[in-house]
Each structure stands twice: as structure tokens, then as C-alpha cells.
Amino acid sequence: MDVRVTRSTLRGTARAPPSKSYTHRALLAAGYSDGATVESPLVSADTRATARAVAAFGGSVAPADGAGDGAAATQAADLDLTDADALAVEGFGGRPAVPDDVIDCANSGTTMRLVTAAAALADGATVLTGDGSLRSRPQGPLLDALADLGVRAESTRSNGQAPLVVAGPLGGGEVAIPGDVSSQYVTALLMAGAVTDDGVEVDLTTPLKSAPYVDITLELLADFGVEATPVDEAGDPLDGAAGAAGFTVPGGQTYAPTDGTYAVPGDFSSISYLLGAGAVAAAPGESLRIEGARPSAQGDAAIVEIVERMGAPVEWDREAGEIAVERAELSGVTVDVGDTPDLLPTIAALGAVADGETRIENCEHVRYKETDRVSAMAEELAAMGAETTEERDVLTVHGGESDLRGATVDGRADHRIVMALSVAALAAEGTTMVRGAEHVDVSFPGFFDAVADLGMGVERDGAGE
Numbered sequence: 001m002d003v004r005v006t007r008s009t010l011r012g013t014a015r016a017p018p019s020k021s022y023t024h025r026a027l028l029a030a031g032y033s034d035g036a037t038v039e040s041p042l043v044s045a046d047t048r049a050t051a052r053a054v055a056a057f058g059g060s061v062a063p064a065d066g067a068g069d070g071a072a073a074t075q076a077a078d079l080d081l082t083d084a085d086a087l088a089v090e091g092f093g094g095r096p097a098v099p100d101d102v103i104d105c106a107n108s109g110t111t112m113r114l115v116t117a118a119a120a121l122a123d124g125a126t127v128l129t130g131d132g133s134l135r136s137r138p139q140g141p142l143l144d145a146l147a148d149l150g151v152r153a154e155s156t157r158s159n160g161q162a163p164l165v166v167a168g169p170l171g172g173g174e175v176a177i178p179g180d181v182s183s184q185y186v187t188a189l190l191m192a193g194a195v196t197d198d199g200v201e202v203d204l205t206t207p208l209k210s211a212p213y214v215d216i217t218l219e220l221l222a223d224f225g226v227e228a229t230p231v232d233e234a235g236d237p238l239d240g241a242a243g244a245a246g247f248t249v250p251g252g253q254t255y256a257p258t259d260g261t262y263a264v265p266g267d268f269s270s271i272s273y274l275l276g277a278g279a280v281a282a283a284p285g286e287s288l289r290i291e292g293a294r295p296s297a298q299g300d301a302a303i304v305e306i307v308e309r310m311g312a313p314v315e316w317d318r319e320a321g322e323i324a325v326e327r328a329e330l331s332g333v334t335v336d337v338g339d340t341p342d343l344l345p346t347i348a349a350l351g352a353v354a355d356g357e358t359r360i361e362n363c364e365h366v367r368y369k370e371t372d373r374v375s376a377m378a379e380e381l382a383a384m385g386a387e388t389t390e391e392r393d394v395l396t397v398h399g400g401e402s403d404l405r406g407a408t409v410d411g412r413a414d415h416r417i418v419m420a421l422s423v424a425a426l427a428a429e430g431t432t433m434v435r436g437a438e439h440v441d442v443s444f445p446g447f448f449d450a451v452a453d454l455g456m457g458v459e460r461d462g463a464g465e
């Protein structure tokens, strides 16, 4: 699907979709349990991939309203979970079965990393694959760590990329892993480590990037009654993942959420596009409102402070979970995205609208996502008239709304590039055609409906609307 976005004025209220990161973890944690209900889940292409993996290991995922039949749903690859307010998960009780078939993780890095470690618990082989993007992303450090723990863990092409073959069972132990490629390796080892016999001790060989995502994991594990601890160089416990030298998770634990249910909070990476859209295009003198913004461990809540720093008035009522943003003349800022890689496309788009220079630092790991997002934003914003400078670890956008013009831009088959370019298009002269816009189904399937309801001029062509 291609979309044509025209400069528009926005007003009204939008609701944030549920968090993708929490939904992945909650589905898998429920899989590790004897069964649990996941309330207000994100149902999207990526989270369906995790649901399929839970089913492949012998669990099941079905709408909790009784519309689905748990037993029948167990192996149904195309199970319809759309619009489910809650999902009933039957777990595999910490002992994944050997899957009958290959697990297709589609476009989802989180699924591939978390499910690779889960597969290591099975007494037999699991094969994991994904789409072209996922098959080009780095899995080597996690495979090496699992191999060091005595599990067969291989890339079929011996290049550290999927397809992968993993054969357990994993008993636990101590392992070293780099922290600067993906935090998802740590999340994967902690989630699986809790149900090993001996537990797992993870030592970081390089400082952790994307640390708030490990905090999300620790928060969710605690809610499922599972203990895992970040530690400093001396092995003493820390309050959070930032600055950790390693992590420990005792074995033999049981996943069980209080009252058998877990509720997913709203997604701040998705909120970043709504907030950005408001800062760029809210009706003068009116606030655009975003609901579903309750605080959680998400590092991407930093977008609230970043948009404020760029000059837009923002009020966040944390208790009500509501954000109000007004349009303003934005100015460039310097932002370190070491903890918040998924904000890079949004910040770059806002930087293209803002006056002056926006420097996005510490962004090398943002190159290992669905696409190289540093290059993608540098090139696509340049096509819209913005001047951009790309270094390995820094993206600089020399902004100015008056320079931005409509163009045909490529969403790079990447949900975040599509949504960020659509935000920039709100301020561009003329019409911007964004190609491959259907990829928003990875994290925010209702994105174009939500922004059209706010008044964004959006015309959609082709399939998948």
C-alpha cells in the first residue's frame, strides 16, 4: 500500500496502541507459565509471530472472550486474534515441546531472540526463520552464548544470521555476551534462564545499549513472580539495568502472574508519532490529546521531554495516562539515543521540520533494525529537501520547515520509517507519497485510521488498508 499525505491541521484525541515490547514478553511469559490471560494486548504482525511460537512449543493463544477454542487454536498458524481485548494463553509450563515445524518469526527481532533462547530449553531441535529483513539481522552473539552454555545453536549459513537451528536442553550456567548489539539477547537469556535447573549468570563484555528494554523485562518478570537481578562489577545488586555489568536469574522458578492476568500498558514508541504529529500540525491554540500513556519502564517515554525541549508545550497527566501537546515553532536539539533507539526516526523527522541542527548521537545500534534506520532517515528526509549528515554513530538533520517539500519516499518495509516520514509529510509543501505503508501492521496497525481521524490528509492506494 502507498499513502499520499498532505500538509494538514490536526485536532482531537487519539488512543495509543498497547505496547509491543510488553505484549511479546507477556505472551511468552504466559507460555512459560501453566496459563494466564493477557489483557489489552497489542495484536500486530510481530506479536502474532510470538503467539505462533508459543503454540509451536505446545501452548495455545486464543481470544479470551470464548470466541476461540483453546484446543483448536493450539496449532493454528493463522489464528484470528484481531480486536481481542484479552488473550487466553495455555502455557507449556517451562518445558517447550519440540515444534512440529519451522518457527516463522516474520519481521520480528524480539520474537527471534526471545524464542531462540526458549527453544534451547527443548529436548530436541527447533528451526527459526523470518523474512528477508530479519534474516539479515545479527543473531551471532546469542548463538555463541547458547553454544557456550552447551546447547547446539547455529546459523545455517554460518554467518550469524537466520535461519537458525537450536537444540537443547539448556541446563543453565555462566555466560559472557556483548551489550552493544541488542539488549534482546539479555532479555532472552533471563526469560529462559528462570526455568533452567541451574539458573543463568550473564556477564556483559561491553556496556549495555537499549537498557530500558531490559528494565521492561525485569518489571514484567517481577509481575509474573520471577526474580532476576542486575549486578555491578562486584556482583552487588543494582536497581535497574543502566550501568549493569551483568545479570543473574536463579533457576527452577515458576511463572505465575498475580490473579492469573497481566495487563499491557500503552506503547510510547507508537505515542512518539502521535506526539510528533501534534507538535508539527495541531490546530493553533488547541491541544491534541493522546490517551493510553500511563508510566511504565519504557525508555521511549523520553519523547515527551524531547518534544518539549524542541519547543512544543506538552502536559502529561501520568495518573490519567493522558498527554496534551500543542503545535509550536520547533528548534533543533541534541539527543543521545543509546537507550531509545526506536525514537531515532521520529526525532529525525521532527528535526527536519525544526529550525537549526538536530544531532542524534550514539545511534550505531539503530543500524541493526528492520532496516538501517540511520541511512534510511538520512536519505529519505534528503529526498524531501532536508539537509542531513550521516556518520557511523551520529545523524545530523539541518532542519527548516520552509525547505521541506512533498516527494515520493520509500518506507523501506519498516513500520517506524513509514510513520516517521508521515509525520514529516504533515509539514511538507505539497503531497508526499510514502511507499510500503502497509508495514505499520508490525506495531501500530491502526496508525493511518488514527491520524486520518485527527484530520491528516491521507489517501491510500493498493491492498492492505
Ligand SMILES: O=C(O)C1=C[C@@H](OP(=O)(O)O)[C@@H](O)[C@H](O)C1
Binding pocket: 020, 021, 022, 110, 181, 182, 183, 184, 187, 209, 210, 213, 341, 342, 365
Ligand atoms: O526488547 C525489546 O522489546 C526491544 C528492544 C530494542 O532492540 P535492541 O535491544 O536490539 O536495541 C528495540 O529497538 C526493539 O524495538 C524492541
Ligand SMILES: C=C(OP(=O)(O)O)C(=O)O
Binding pocket: 020, 046, 107, 108, 109, 110, 111, 342, 369, 370, 416, 443
Ligand atoms: C526494532 C524493532 O523491533 P524488533 O527488534 O522486534 O524487530 C522495532 O519495533 O522498532
